[in-house]
Amino acid sequence: MSEAATPPGSVPGTVFPPGFDPTAESVEKTLCFRGFWAWFVLILLIALGISLFMWLLRKCIQGPAYRKANRIDGKVVIVTGCNTGIGKETVLELAKRGARVYMACRDPGRCEAARLDIMDRSRNQQLFNRTLDLGSLQSVRSFVERFKAEESRLDILINNAGIMACPRTLTADGYEQQFGVNHLGHFLLTNLLLDRLKHSSPSRIVVVSSAAHLFGRINREDLMSEKNYGKFFGAYSQSKLANILFTRKLSTILKDTGVTVNCCHPGVVRTELNRHFAGPGWMKSVLQTGSLYFFKTPKAGAQTSLRLALDPQLEHSTGGYYSDCMRFPLVPWARNMQNADWLWRESEKLVGLPPLEPPPAGQNPTQNGNGTQNGAASGNGNGNGSANPVSREMQSVETVVVNRS
Numbered sequence: 221m222s223e224a225a226t227p228p229g230s231v232p233g234t235v236f237p238p239g240f241d242p243t244a245e246s247v248e249k250t251l252c253f254r255g256f257w258a259w260f261v262l263i264l265l266i267a268l269g270i271s272l273f274m275w276l277l278r279k280c281i282q283g284p285a286y287r288k289a290n291r292i293d294g295k296v297v298i299v300t301g302c303n304t305g306i307g308k309e310t311v312l313e314l315a316k317r318g319a320r321v322y323m324a325c326r327d328p329g330r331c332e333a334a335r336l337d338i339m340d341r342s343r344n345q346q347l348f349n350r351t352l353d354l355g356s357l358q359s360v361r362s363f364v365e366r367f368k369a370e371e372s373r374l375d376i377l378i379n380n381a382g383i384m385a386c387p388r389t390l391t392a393d394g395y396e397q398q399f400g401v402n403h404l405g406h407f408l409l410t411n412l413l414l415d416r417l418k419h420s421s422p423s424r425i426v427v428v429s430s431a432a433h434l435f436g437r438i439n440r441e442d443l444m445s446e447k448n449y450g451k452f453f454g455a456y457s458q459s460k461l462a463n464i465l466f467t468r469k470l471s472t473i474l475k476d477t478g479v480t481v482n483c484c485h486p487g488v489v490r491t492e493l494n495r496h497f498a499g500p501g502w503m504k505s506v507l508q509t510g511s512l513y514f515f516k517t518p519k520a521g522a523q524t525s526l527r528l529a530l531d532p533q534l535e536h537s538t539g540g541y542y543s544d545c546m547r548f549p550l551v552p553w554a555r556n557m558q559n560a561d562w563l564w565r566e567s568e569k570l571v572g573l574p575p576l577e578p579p580p581a582g583q584n585p586t587q588n589g590n591g592t593q594n595g596a597a598s599g600n601g602n603g604n605g606s607a608n609p610v611s612r613e614m615q616s617v618e619t620v621v622v623n624r625s
């Protein structure tokens with residue numbers, strides 16, 4: 221038997237099996253990554269993959285932006301709670317599009333700082349600093365009175381202001397703070413402005429609610445959370461559910477008037493809404509760091525409000541709930557019209573507005589739904605010495621022109 225041939229370059233005497241080509245193998249080996257470079261490339265590829273994934277995830281978290289370029293030159297807009305957060309970004313965008321914006325804030329100093337900043341960035345001088353404390357029905361009335369003296373029209377009202385998970389405190393009128401500010405203050409404000417909105421139709425109301433409404437229930441027996449106060453899952457989520465029921469009821473009241481009303485969840489947004497967070501410092505730090513990546517920016521959080529306020533395609537859409545600029549169906553308890561009716565009547569009494577509709581048969585018009593007399597929740601201790609704040613409001617209703625036709 222003859223031995224296999226020894227190819228040139230191989231160690232003399234080495235025996236190779238038939239068909240084996242050692243030159244080809246050495247070429248192959250030089251093409252292969254090994255050692256440091258192999259690891260370097262592998263790690264680089266993994267890092268690139270992770271970065272791409274994180275970039276896509278962040279894009280998804282930020283959600284879609286309102287991209288239509290329509291302008292609203294000269295349109296009159298009110299935005300509540302807009303010295304910071306989502307409200308400030310909303311005003312900035314509206315100002316860039318030429319709106320005349322009334323910035324309705326509780327702290328005139330903070331409002332002025334925001335107004336100057338927005339004027340600078342938008343080159344729009346038509347921004348006005350107006351004081352509105354939604355935790356005081358008197359402040360709401362004063363704001364409306366001044367606004368009506370200044371403007372004969374109102375094209376867009378954005379009920380944005382909000383307070384979350386604070387310790388149990390009361391509004392100036394003795395109502396639980398979150399229900400009072402997030403729902404009742406806006407309820408009165410909107411009702412007092414309806415005549416201007418109707419006069420300016422087509423016009424729009426945007427209500428900034430929250431996905432927290434999913435945890436909410438309207439607690440007819442304890443609307444002011446006197447017996448049981450849960451900061452987030454009780455009072456805040458109830459107030460945000462109230463925002464939605466208010467939107468639903470108002471959309472039926474405003475049918476065929478040319479005034480639309482929609483509500484939204486802005487997403488989880490990195491703002492000052494957490495200011496009452498009382499958890500441990502380490503948790504705050506973790507959230508602070510995580511939120512840089514996993515929360516929306518205030519600008520991204522403003523996009524759904526902006527679409528509801530601006531999109532010509534939504535001119536006739538009303539009564540809807542939106543998130544990430546899209547309409548979403550509501551859970552049954554957020555479209556329960558019996559609850560919406562009850563809450564509407566109850567809110568009328570609590571803010572001292574005359575009833576829009578007659579009370580249901582068998583109910584004393586001076587009684588609220590849980591059988592107690594009208595007025596702040598009993599024993600409210602409102603701290604301003606007023607014995608019956610709502611009856612005082614009832615009186616002052618007569619002094620404010622309430623055109624609800």
Ligand SMILES: NC(=O)C1=CN([C@@H]2O[C@H](COP(=O)(O)OP(=O)(O)OC[C@H]3O[C@@H](n4cnc5c(N)ncnc54)[C@H](OP(=O)(O)O)[C@@H]3O)[C@@H](O)[C@H]2O)C=CC1
Nearest residue numbers: 301302305306326353354355381382430488489491492493
């Ligand atoms: N951030 C989030 O993840 C989410 C926010 N939302 C909703 O978005 C809205 C905007 O919140 P966001 O921007 O995040 O929060 P911020 O706390 O950053 O802004 C809230 C605004 O509301 C104002 N405000 C609070 N209380 C009153 C009051 N009594 N009268 C008038 N204005 C008041 C604040 O004024 P001041 O600075 O003077 O206190 C501030 O301007 C709220 O309705 C909130 O419930 C909903 C879901 C998630």
Ligand SMILES: CC1=C(/C=C/C(C)=C/C=C/C(C)=C/C=O)C(C)(C)CCC1
Nearest residue numbers: 430432488490491494497504507508511
């Ligand atoms: C505590 C804390 C934060 C977390 C805020 C959270 C968790 C907000 C959630 C808001 C929701 C869910 C609102 C719904 O309406 C921040 C901003 C990261 C800053 C650092 C401290």
